[in-house]
Amino acid sequence: MGSWELARRWADALDGVVAPTLNRSQIEDMLAALSLGLIDVALGGDDADVARRTARMLVAANYRDPAAVSRSVRVICEDLVNDVASGPDDPALPEIRHRAIALAADFAAGFTAALRSAALAEQEATLAAVLAAAEESENRRALSEARFEAVFDGAMVGIGTVDLTGRVLNVNQEMARMLGHSPESMPGRTVADILGPKNLNHAFAQLQRMASGEIDSFRTETTNIADDGEVTYIDLSMSAVRDSAGAMKFLIGVCVDVTERKQLADQLWHDANHDALTELPNRVQLFSRLATALPPLGVCYLDLDGFKEINDIWGHTVGDRVLRIVADRMRTIVANYDGIAARIGGDEFLVLVEQCADEAQVGALAAELMTGLAAPLEVDGHVLAVGVSIGATYCEDPPAVTDELLHAADAAMYRNKNDARALRLSPGGESSSA
Structure with a gap:
């Protein structure tokens, strides 16, 4: 598709949001230049400020309506990903999507900061005018009082x-x-x-x-x-x-x-840090929590078994409802352990418990998740069932690299994915179920 086609789609998405200071041709030129930087980062580039810089440019062009944020985030997370990836089977697609989510989060944060800067500039200009009028009233009261009152009241x-x-x-x-x-x-x-x-x-x-x-x-x-x-x-x-x-x-x-x-800033933070379908925390929030989590840590990596077949037989609408039910059940179970559950992929989830008591607590959590998520569920009159594979690990001293902790739980899950859904806790500190 390229930066120009992406720019045209972006301009179409923003059409009617607000009266910008630029004409259509100038808008497309600006968005094409910005798209080049976003595409480069989606491909692995290291321009850490590109998304925030993009947000500042849009605010400067008078795109200040919240709709400009939601529509731009959709372009970054969908059109940009489709442009960069070579297709749904591209092995790099998960990483590209992850970078796009990070770009969208930075864009939302940059948009909020740019709006605040613009508001402060207007506020300071008003304060300067009021102070100037007030000071002048002390020296030239007859003329300046009327001016001050006009500023004051209007x-x-x-x-x-x-x-x-x-x-x-x-x-x-x-x-x-x-x-x-x-x-x-x-x-x-x-x-x-x-x-x-x-x-x-x-x-x-x-x-x-x-x-x-x-x-x-x-x-x-x-x-x-x-x-x-x-x-x-x-x-x-x-x-x-x-x-x-x-x-x-x-x-x-x-x-x-x-x-x-x-309220917009709070909503933008929520949208950037939560999965839109299930409302669970997403990868961005999960990795942020892991970076500052208080040990010992209990981690459960979950993968739904048979979910692809549900999508194939009943369609993605039913599949989405199944994911929401699974997320609700998971949220209820994890709340009893003061943990958080996050959706990190299509049918992959991760549960984190900070200051975990011991290996037995991780094992009990995994067992409860196994029982609760495997129970039959009803969607549109259909009684469906999904299996779940769980890999769990308990860590008194988390590794410096977060990926190592996730890999331990992920590996435990895949080693036992074809077992008879029996849960066990190994002496080495890993528990797993399939």
């Missing part, structure tokens, strides 16, 4: 002023909305009274330091919990306004409601 961000005793002087409509009050009810009240005990957090402590003259400004991200329980995430900047002699007169704050951005 701003799309929240603006408020506080005196040095912590009492509110004035707030605009947007600031009052974020804090769950009316603009008329806030002046004259203390910040502590308005926020209430549940919102007296780090931001309030910083405000107190400013009022005492200990610091001159601060910026932080905080939360506000309304009386009805609704949580608003706020990016807050505060600065001191001084007179011509340098004496502090009052404090001014500018805040941006970043709730949607925070």
Whole structure:
């Protein structure tokens, strides 16, 4: 397909998401250049920043809607993989798909960071304008007060002023909305009274330091919990306004409601770290957990037996439902061991238990998984059954290379894949079942 065809498909996917700053031809030129870098990394290249750089370019081109992320991730995980792989039988396909998933995760993280940078730049520009107008009001009050009021009342961000005793002087409509009050009810009240005990957090402590003259400004991200329980995430900047002699007169704050951005970031993280079909953690999250897991570790490698036949006979829709049922059963069983279950391939799963008690606990977990997953299940009126092969290992001192731990469990599973589904724990620390 090549970078140009991939760019055209990408441009088609993004069509209608937002009004970009470029025309169609310019968009395709940009995406073609970006596709070259993504294709190179999917083939094994080492440009670690290519996905984040790609996200920054799209945000700079005014693609700021969440749909731009989901559609781009689909292009990276599907069209890019199909372009790079020589076909479904390409032996390199699993590795290519793994690299594409990593690219998609980096792209999502880069998109969120780029959106935050853009929001902060707009916030700082607004704060600079407000401060300039406020300072000018001290010297040329007649002209600047009208200008300040225009900025104050018409701003799309929240603006408020506080005196040095912590009492509110004035707030605009947007600031009052974020804090769950009316603009008329806030002046004259203390910040502590308005926020209430549940919102007296780090931001309030910083405000107190400013009022005492200990610091001159601060910026932080905080939360506000309304009386009805609704949580608003706020990016807050505060600065001191001084007179011509340098004496502090009052404090001014500018805040941006970043709730949607925070929710988008959380959703992007979830999508990048979970399997879309089963909602179990995926390889990306699993390897991240393994890198910091607390020993001793118990690991079970599972492979479904007969799943291909279910797909062949009943179709992939039924097969997908079988995988969801298997995942739900696995999630319930593993929860009793304070572990996590992850889907790492088509019908392959891995279970991790941190601070595992001993080999017996791993054996008990494997036995329970064997019994629970092999039980018949009903899908669309069909009673189906899948077998499961399990390789388990217990490790007091995990190897430095994560792949070695997975290989031990994988090897144990394949050595016994054709056994009569009997579970046993060997003196060497590996348990297996088939």
